[in-house]
Amino acid sequence: MTPLVTAAVLLAAVTHACWNAIAHRITDKLVGFTLILAGGVLIGLAAAPFAPLPARGAWPYLIASALIHLLYVVLLMTSFRLGDFGQAYPIARGSAPLAVTVFAAVFAHEVPDRWGAAGIALTCAGITGVALWGLRGRRPDWAAIGAALATGLSIAAYTVVDGLGVRVSGSPVGYTAWLMVIQGVAIPAYAVGRWRGETVARLRPYAPLGLFGAVLSVCAYGLVLWAQTRAELAPIAALRESSILVGAAIGALFFKEPFGAPRIAAAGLLVAGIGLMLHAG
Template sequence: MTPLVSAAVLLAAVTHASWNAIAHRITDKLVGFTLILAGGVLIGAVIAPFAEFPAGRAWPYLMLSAGIHLAYVVLLMASFRLGDFGQAYPIARGTAPLVVTLFAALFAHEVPDRWGAAGIAFTCVGLTGVAVWGMRGHRPNWAAIGAALATGLSIASYTVVDGLGVRASGSALGYTAWLMVLQGLAVPAYAVCFRWRRETVAVLRPVAVLGLLGAALSVAAYGLVLWAQTRAELAPVAALRESSILVGAAIGAAFFKERFGLPRIAAAGLLVVGIGLMLHTG
C-alpha cells in the first residue's frame, strides 16, 4: 500500500459514503437507486469508447460481478429501508474486510504479512466498534441486521471478483466503464417497465439532480478502488476503503441528526492505527 494508492482509496471512501448518504436521503429507495444506477450506465457508456476494451478473460468476471452487484443493490435498499443509516451502513461495510481477507487468500493467493494482518485487524475492530455503538441502547432490529450482514457478504464477493477481473482486463478504466453499464441496467429497467411506466418522468424529476450526483460519486468511488486493486493486494484495499464507515457516521451526525459520540472517535483512532500498519507494508 503506497501513499498514492492509500490516498486514492481514502478519496474513494469519502465519495462512497457520500453517494450512500444520497441514496439514504431519497425516501423512495427504488427511485434513488434507479437514478444512481441509470446515471452510472450513462457515465459508463460515455467513457467506454475512449477506454481500452477489457481483455476477453475479464468478461466472465464482469458478468459475475454484475450479478453480485444486483444482489448487493437489492440488499442495500432493504438495509436502508429497515435500519438507520448510521447503523446499517457500518454493519454492511464493516463485515466485508475480514471476509475479503479470507476470499483473497483462497482465490487470489494473497496472504497478508504480519503488519498487513495487524492493520486489517485494527481497522476491523474500529469499524465494528462503530457498528456496535450504533446498536447501543436499542432493541436489536434483526431484520435490519440480517440484511446489512448479507450486504456485507455481497460486498466481499464482488470485491474479490472485481479485483481478479480488473487485473485480467488490462484496463481499469475500461473495466469500470463496462461494469457500470452491465450492473446498472436491471433495476432501472424493472422500475420503468413494471412499476412506473408512463409516470416515470414525474416520479424521478423531483430528485433527479440529487440522484445523478450520487451516480457520479458512485462511479468515481468504485473506479478509484478498481485502479487501486491493480496496484495493491485486495484485503488492505478493502479494509482501507471501509474507512468510509466513519465518513458515513459523520454524515449521519451532520445531516440525519444521528449521534457521533466518543466511541466513534475511539474507533477512528483504531482505524488510523490500522492504516499506519498497512502503510508499513509498502
C-alpha cells in the same frame, strides 16, 4: 500500499460514503437507486469509447460481478429501509474486510504478512466499534442487522471478483465503464416496467441529486478498481471501509443520528490500522 494508492482509496471512501448518504436521503429507495444506476450506465457509455476494451478473460468476471452487484443493491436498499443510515452503513461496510481477507487468500493466494494482518484486524475492530455504537440503548433490529450483514458478504464477493477481473482486463477505465453499463441496467428497467407512465414524474424531483450520486459512485469504484491493480485486495478493502467514519459523521450532521466518544475511539483504531497497513506496504 503506497501513498498514492492509499490516497486514492481514501478519496474513494469519502465519495462512497457521500453517494450512499444521497441514496439514503431519497425516501423512495427504488427512485434513488434507479437514478444512481441509470446515471452510472450513461457515464459508462460515455467513457467506454475512450478506453481500451477489457481483455476477453475479464468478461466472465464482469458478468459475475454485475450479478453480485445486483444482489448487493437489493440488499442495500433493504438495509436502508429497515435501519438507520449510521447503523446500517457501518455494519454493511464493516463486515466485508475480514471476508475479503479470507476470499483473497483462497482465490487470489494473497496472504497478508504480520503487519498487514495486524492493520486489517485493527481496522476491522474500529469499524465494528462504529457499527456497535449504533445499537447503544436500543433493542437490536435483527432484520436490519441481517440485511446489513448479507450486504457485507455481497460486498466481499464482488470486491474479490472485480479485483481479479480488473487485473486481467488490461484497462481499469474500460473495466469500470463496462461494469457500470452491465450492472446498471436491471434496476432501472424494473422501475420503468413497474411505474410505466409515472416514471418521469417519480424521478424528476430527485433527478439532480440522484445523478450527482451516480457521478460519485462511478468515481468511488473506479478509484478502487485502479488501486486493486496496484496492491493486494484485503488491505484495500479494509482501508476503503474507512468510509464508515465519514458515513457516521454524515449520519450525525445531516440525519441527526448520534456519534459519541466510542466512535471517536473506534476512529483511532482505524487510523492505527491504516498506519500498520502502510508499514506493511
